[in-house]
Amino acid sequence: MLIRRPPDIASSEITPKELYLRRREFIGGVVAASVLGAIGVEDARAAKIDAAKSPLSTTETVTRREDATTYNNFYEFGTGKDDPGRKAHTLTTAPWSVKIDGLVNKPATYTLEDVLKSAPLEERIYRLRCVEGWSMVIPWIGFPLAAVLNRAGVQSKAKYVAFETLVRPAEMPGQSGLFQPLPWPYVEGLRLDEAMHPLTILASGMYGESLPNQNGAPLRLVVPWKYGFKSIKSIVAIRLVETQPPTTWQTSDAGEYGFFSNVNPEVDHPRWSQATERRIGEGSGLFVKRRPTLMFNGYADQVASLYAGLDLKANY
Amino acid sequence: MAPPDAARGRAGSGARPGSIKALINPAIYVFGFVPAVWTFYAAINDQLGADPLKVLERSLGLWALRFLIASLAISPLRRFAGVNLIRHRRALGLMAFFYALLHLTVYLWLDQGLDVGLIWKDIVKRPYITIGMLAFLILLPLAATSNAYSIRRLGAAWHKLHRWVYLAAAAAALHFAMVVKSLTAEPIIYAALVAGLLLVRLLPKTRARKVRSAA
Numbered sequence: 001m002l003i004r005r006p007p008d009i010a011s012s013e014i015t016p017k018e019l020y021l022r023r024r025e026f027i028g029g030v031v032a033a034s035v036l037g038a039i040g041v042e043d044a045r046a047a048k049i050d051a052a053k054s055p056l057s058t059t060e061t062v063t064r065r066e067d068a069t070t071y072n073n074f075y076e077f078g079t080g081k082d083d084p085g086r087k088a089h090t091l092t093t094a095p096w097s098v099k100i101d102g103l104v105n106k107p108a109t110y111t112l113e114d115v116l117k118s119a120p121l122e123e124r125i126y127r128l129r130c131v132e133g134w135s136m137v138i139p140w141i142g143f144p145l146a147a148v149l150n151r152a153g154v155q156s157k158a159k160y161v162a163f164e165t166l167v168r169p170a171e172m173p174g175q176s177g178l179f180q181p182l183p184w185p186y187v188e189g190l191r192l193d194e195a196m197h198p199l200t201i202l203a204s205g206m207y208g209e210s211l212p213n214q215n216g217a218p219l220r221l222v223v224p225w226k227y228g229f230k231s232i233k234s235i236v237a238i239r240l241v242e243t244q245p246p247t248t249w250q251t252s253d254a255g256e257y258g259f260f261s262n263v264n265p266e267v268d269h270p271r272w273s274q275a276t277e278r279r280i281g282e283g284s285g286l287f288v289k290r291r292p293t294l295m296f297n298g299y300a301d302q303v304a305s306l307y308a309g310l311d312l313k314a315n316y
Numbered sequence: 317m318a319p320p321d322a323a324r325g326r327a328g329s330g331a332r333p334g335s336i337k338a339l340i341n342p343a344i345y346v347f348g349f350v351p352a353v354w355t356f357y358a359a360i361n362d363q364l365g366a367d368p369l370k371v372l373e374r375s376l377g378l379w380a381l382r383f384l385i386a387s388l389a390i391s392p393l394r395r396f397a398g399v400n401l402i403r404h405r406r407a408l409g410l411m412a413f414f415y416a417l418l419h420l421t422v423y424l425w426l427d428q429g430l431d432v433g434l435i436w437k438d439i440v441k442r443p444y445i446t447i448g449m450l451a452f453l454i455l456l457p458l459a460a461t462s463n464a465y466s467i468r469r470l471g472a473a474w475h476k477l478h479r480w481v482y483l484a485a486a487a488a489a490l491h492f493a494m495v496v497k498s499l500t501a502e503p504i505i506y507a508a509l510v511a512g513l514l515l516v517r518l519l520p521k522t523r524a525r526k527v528r529s530a531a
Contacts, residue, residue, distance in 0.1 A: 064366075071366030079500050082365060132497065134367060181498040252498065271442055271494065273434070280366045286359050286426050288369060 046209035057125035063136035084214035102239035105153030119147035126224035141205030162245035164237040189245035263297035380415035413459035444494035451487035
């Protein structure tokens with residue numbers, strides 16, 4: 001009779017002692033991951049961010065994270081609202097650097113990590129109003145743009161700030177192909193006083209985590225009193241300039257999109273009214289009641305003084 | 317658009333009852349509504365993303381345009397490809413009207429909340445809404461006269477009336493192209509299809525006949 005000896009366990013198969021001793025952490029991690037998965041945190045790479053609450057936040061109901069990450073305008077990934085959510089995962093956001101130059105004392109290319117050290121991170125819950133007539137409430141994580149600009153040292157001749165988004169057709173499918181909806185790179189601009197306003201932030205996160213790619217990772221602008229397209233995503237360059245810089249939508253159709261693009265219910269887009277908006281996720285499914293759009297998206301108390309004496313109809 | 321076809325269209329398809337051909341028109345009406353029913357169902361069950369209303373509204377409008385294009389393709393198909401589907405043109409045209417009606421209803425009711433002031437302002441101030449409304453208003457009498465009684469009653473005037481569908485299709489394609497924020501491939505393709513189907517109708521008939529007899 002043949003008695004087979006059980007083979008020795010290969011040493012490579014034995015769990016190292018330090019891992020074995022941490023087995024409870026591992027099981028805890030698996031449980032946590034499955035619980036998070038069950039409650040809908042789909043992006044496992046998103047890192048938790050600690051950020052102080054800000055008195056500048058609104059107390060309105062925050063839009064579902066799922067809606068805010070699947071309904072996006074980010075034409076670099078396609079013109080469909082669901083294109084960015086489906087395609088933006090291909091974007092490499094590390095390493096990342098931002099060139100800050102023009103009329104500054106210390107022009108340089110800063111690493112993202114360095115930019116994020118400009119000021120403590122805060123959570124800012126802002127209303128977001130799209131020029132298309134819908135709105136959301138997003139808990140951004142970021143810090144005032146002014147902190148970065150002050151670090152670079154703004155020269156007295158500077159009157160405007162120009163921003164530029166990444167161009168990388170290999171990872172941004174909307175930037176290649178036959179029909180290009182917009183010229184690249186996407187560029188935006190602010191007047192210096194708008195850029196220095198405490199409400200204007202650079203965001204690196206939302207919903208307590210780092211920014212998903214479709215929302216403009218790793219660094220985007222948020223200017224809550226202007227239509228959403230002013231809040232440029234995936235920024236690679238910030239330049240201080242003397243004259244008003246071109247902006248993508250204004251270049252593409254100056255009759256429809258102006259440089260300021262302040263949310264204004266009294267100045268209609270030539271093709272649709274801006275008097276009302278639909279708050280995404282409000283109501284039930286199809287039955288969403290329109291709500292009146294507020295002047296400067298409800299931030300009039302803080303920003304109206306920036307435009308004192310300016311004809312907002314002519315300077316839309 | 318020839319009178320004999322229209323007259324033949326009197327009892328639905330004109331095909332022998334019980335034959336497969338006789339089932340095509342009922343099938344167009346039944347399966348034609350599948351996209352509408354499915355999209356409504358998906359919208360109610362939160363499967364259309366963050367803004368289900370916009371998806372529904374757009375989908376209904378697009379299907380109206382698709383059925384319009386299909387109905388416009390019938391006579392060129394017969395003339396240039398020798399495929400005679402004229403018996404199904406009425407069903408396709410009516411489906412286009414039904415979808416346009418659903419599209420308009422969703423806009424008026426779910427999108428604008430039946431706010432008459434808001435809607436009236438939209439219609440008079442927004443060219444794309446004006447043009448969309450124009451397309452619908454043209455389709456209205458066409459749908460109302462899409463029956464054997466009207467064809468007999470109106471005679472030659474029926475054909476004259478139904479030529480307005482050309483303008484409705486052009487308006488619908490333009491309406492779509494004007495809604496989008498930046499012109500992409502999709503509205504351009506639809507506009508090109510409509511333009512092509514309208515332009516082939518301008519080709520002189522005698523020449524087409526000569527080509528066929530030479531072949």
